[in-house]
Amino acid sequence: MSIQGNMIIGQQRRFGQAGQLKAINPATNTEIEPAFGLANAADVEQACQLAREAFDQYRETTPEQRAVFLETIADEILALGTSLIDRAHQETGLPIARLEGERGRTMNQLRLFAKVVRDGYYLNATLDSALLERTPPRPDLRMRKIAIGPVAVFGASNFPLAFSVAGGDTASALAAGCPVVVKAHSAHLGTSELVAQAIQTAAAKCHMPEGVFSCLIGDGRQIGQSLVSHAAIKAVGFTGSRQGGIALMRTAAQRHEPIPVYAEMSSINPVFLMPSALAARSTQIAQGFVESLTLGAGQFCTNPGLVIAIDSTDLENFIETAANALQAKAAATMLTPGIHHAYVKGTEQLSSIAGVSKVAEGQAGGSACAAQVRLSSCTAPQFLNTPALSEEIFGPSSLIIRCADLDEVHAIAEFIEGQLTATVHANEADYELVKALMPILERKAGRILFNGFPTGVEVAHAMVHGGPFPSTSDSRTTSVGATAIDRFIRPVCYQELPAALTPASLQQDNPWSVPRIVNGELQLGK
Numbered sequence: 001m002s003i004q005g006n007m008i009i010g011q012q013r014r015f016g017q018a019g020q021l022k023a024i025n026p027a028t029n030t031e032i033e034p035a036f037g038l039a040n041a042a043d044v045e046q047a048c049q050l051a052r053e054a055f056d057q058y059r060e061t062t063p064e065q066r067a068v069f070l071e072t073i074a075d076e077i078l079a080l081g082t083s084l085i086d087r088a089h090q091e092t093g094l095p096i097a098r099l100e101g102e103r104g105r106t107m108n109q110l111r112l113f114a115k116v117v118r119d120g121y122y123l124n125a126t127l128d129s130a131l132l133e134r135t136p137p138r139p140d141l142r143m144r145k146i147a148i149g150p151v152a153v154f155g156a157s158n159f160p161l162a163f164s165v166a167g168g169d170t171a172s173a174l175a176a177g178c179p180v181v182v183k184a185h186s187a188h189l190g191t192s193e194l195v196a197q198a199i200q201t202a203a204a205k206c207h208m209p210e211g212v213f214s215c216l217i218g219d220g221r222q223i224g225q226s227l228v229s230h231a232a233i234k235a236v237g238f239t240g241s242r243q244g245g246i247a248l249m250r251t252a253a254q255r256h257e258p259i260p261v262y263a264e265m266s267s268i269n270p271v272f273l274m275p276s277a278l279a280a281r282s283t284q285i286a287q288g289f290v291e292s293l294t295l296g297a298g299q300f301c302t303n304p305g306l307v308i309a310i311d312s313t314d315l316e317n318f319i320e321t322a323a324n325a326l327q328a329k330a331a332a333t334m335l336t337p338g339i340h341h342a343y344v345k346g347t348e349q350l351s352s353i354a355g356v357s358k359v360a361e362g363q364a365g366g367s368a369c370a371a372q373v374r375l376s377s378c379t380a381p382q383f384l385n386t387p388a389l390s391e392e393i394f395g396p397s398s399l400i401i402r403c404a405d406l407d408e409v410h411a412i413a414e415f416i417e418g419q420l421t422a423t424v425h426a427n428e429a430d431y432e433l434v435k436a437l438m439p440i441l442e443r444k445a446g447r448i449l450f451n452g453f454p455t456g457v458e459v460a461h462a463m464v465h466g467g468p469f470p471s472t473s474d475s476r477t478t479s480v481g482a483t484a485i486d487r488f489i490r491p492v493c494y495q496e497l498p499a500a501l502t503p504a505s506l507q508q509d510n511p512w513s514v515p516r517i518v519n520g521e522l523q524l525g526k
Contacts, residue, residue: 001080001197003087005036007184007217008196009043010050010210011203016043016217023189026093026340027333029368036189039218044226050211051150051179052232057209059147059177062504063512067114069206070175073166074107076198084194088160091188093333093367098296099161106161108459109168109480113175116482120514120525122176122489125505127518130496139496142506145489147177149234150211152227154248155185155192156239157335158299164188165195165215168459168480169237169262174212176488181233182215183224187336189217225251228261235260235488239301239479242266242392242470249473262487263473264466266392267420268305269454272409272437274430277451278314285425286321289398290329292453294362297332297371298396299339302421302454305392307400308412319400322375323360330363331370334395340369343395347374350393355382359400371395380408384415406433413440418468418475421447421454444468446475 005020006013016037023032061069077084088099116122124145131138151173155164162168165182173180184192196215203212216223228236228251236252238245238261245263252261273285292304309315334340350356355378362373377400383389389399403409413422422445426434441448446467457465463481466472472479477487494506504512513525 001083001194003034003190003193005034006193007037007039007043008193008200008213008215009047010214011200013197013200014043016040018218021186021189021217023091023187024336025090026336026369027367029337032090032190036193036217039216039223041226043216043218044223044230047181047211047214047216048150048227048230048232050214051181052211054179054209054211055147055150058179058212061177061208063117063120063514065206066175066177067117069202069208070110070114070117070171072202072206073199074110076202077103077107077166077195080194080198084191087190087194088188091191092160092335093369094160094296094335102159102161105459106166109162109171110166112459112482113171113485116485117175120505120512122482122485123505123514124491125514125516127506127516129519141493141495142497142502143491143493144503144505145491148488148490150179150181150232151488152233152236153180153182154224154236154238154240155182155188157185157187157339158296158301159239160185160188160191161195163239165192166199168484169239172484173235173237173488176485178235178488179212180214181227182213183227184215184217192217221247224248228252229255231257233259236262237479237487238263240265245473260487261473262477262479264301264420264479265470265472266417267301267467267471268390268392268416269302269419269421269423270306270308270413270416271304271423271453272413272425273307273309273315273318274424274426274433275310275312275314276427276429277425278309278312278318280427282314282318283321286318287325288453290322290325292455293398294326294329294332294373294396295455297334298373299335299394300455302457303396304423304454305398306416307398308403308409309400310405310409311402315402319359319377326360326362326373326375328362329373331366331372332396333367334369334371337369339394340371343371343393343397346393346395347397349388350374350376350397350399353386353388355379355386356389356399362396373397375400377402380404380412384411390416406436410437410440413437413444416444418471419445420465420467420471421445421449423449423452423454425451446471446478
């Protein structure tokens with residue numbers, strides 16, 4: 001496979017005619033060949049129409065067929081070899097080792113959803129037998145969950161593989177039985193084309209309907225809004241800024257048929273340091289915090305952007321250790337010139353706010369889009385009275401909030417918006433204090449961590465990567481983990497359905513051997 005500047009529409013590879021765009025190497029701030037053709041309205045129409053035509057056939061593929069398709073996508077991505085990693089490195093400035101790890105995560109997600117499909121729990125197959133002798137009689141009722149329809153997926157800037165063309169949204173939507181139309185992110189166009197080719201090849205090998213997958217390249221607002229507005233699209237997966245997510249939510253809500261937008265947007269991921277833990281291991285916690293803050297130039301949606309603790313000598317020890325570690329950190333290349341500009345502007349605005357003190361900053365210099373690490377501090381009253389301090393700065397910047405007592409810690413926890421994560425460092429002596437804090441954190445965050453750091457989101461059945469607004473648009477869902485599939489399915493009940501018309505998962509002899517609830521009792525299949 002080679003990079004030609006093409007978009008993928010079904011089994012076609014096409015150079016768009018609505019203009020051209022080149023990817024940027026953020027380390028040098030220079031363009032990378034080749035140019036990519038941009039999609040027009042006709043391209044969006046064709047991709048969405050193909051997805052609509054593929055839907056009914058694709059959603060009724062067997063669990064084994066769909067699982068093999070997902071596994072074949074993973075195999076084809078691996079078969080791209082170093083060409084994929086080298087191009088992603090050029091386009092993002094991310095280290096080779098990080099990208100190799102992200103490729104592994106991407107394949108693991110695809111294989112996890114292959115297992116989810118084979119296991120069949122997501123179908124929620126439920127049978128209630130007729131009770132004709134009852135007054136009034138109960139009819140035969142059977143329920144399963146089916147795919148919601150074609151899904152529009154927006155590639156993320158900060159994860160060119162795991163949250164992009166073949167990322168978690170695409171994997172979970174395909175697993176659910178939904179065709180996918182991806183809007184590639186302009187920050188990694190070549191990477192996106194290679195992965196899109198891999199999915200296209202897998203679809204052909206597995207004899208999937210042509211419209212099961214397309215990948216468009218185009219102006220973010222125009223093509224994105226057109227895609228979300230199209231009547232064939234029934235749901236949206238998005239990872240990006242709050243402004244971008246809300247714009248898509250508005251468009252989806254104003255359609256003749258409103259559709260759900262599952263948007264991951266803004267999170268500052270507070271870290272609470274309890275007194276006993278801080279007294280026992282302030283140095284260890286500070287070192288772990290700095291490594292988490294600076295990982296990937298701070299460009300993680302789970303970056304620890306806020307630290308909350310009661311003022312004490314132990315907190316001073318934490319700050320001193322963190323400051324020394326940060327000062328030794330070299331500036332790291334950010335993903336795009338735009339992200340770098342926003343980071344610099346955000347840290348400058350932060351430093352200009354009265355009452356905010358600079359604790360430490362890392363080394364300057366490096367590449368054209370290099371980010372200098374920044375750690376600042378303020379008091380709890382200052383934070384509570386300055387709304388700008390609770391805004392996300394995307395990058396390696398964090399703010400320490402000095403609290404006078406536990407009441408101020410609780411006030412901060414109540415004040416912050418919805419978060420992807422909340423972290424607590426606590427020893428056993430802190431547990432009573434944590435018990436009082438936990439109900440607040442459960443209301444505020446989708447994942448609560450203890451004695452660790454939020455960067456790093458395990459791909460697993462129990463993982464939740466979501467949270468209350470504005471971290472996501474729907475706190476009932478997750479974009480990572482097995483239950484991400486639930487976003488793209490809906491229940492259908494069949495009453496007195498003739499046996500000849502009954503879907504396989506609901507047939508009496510259970511030919512797919514899926515777990516089912518039969519008359520209120522769990523049956524695990526054959």
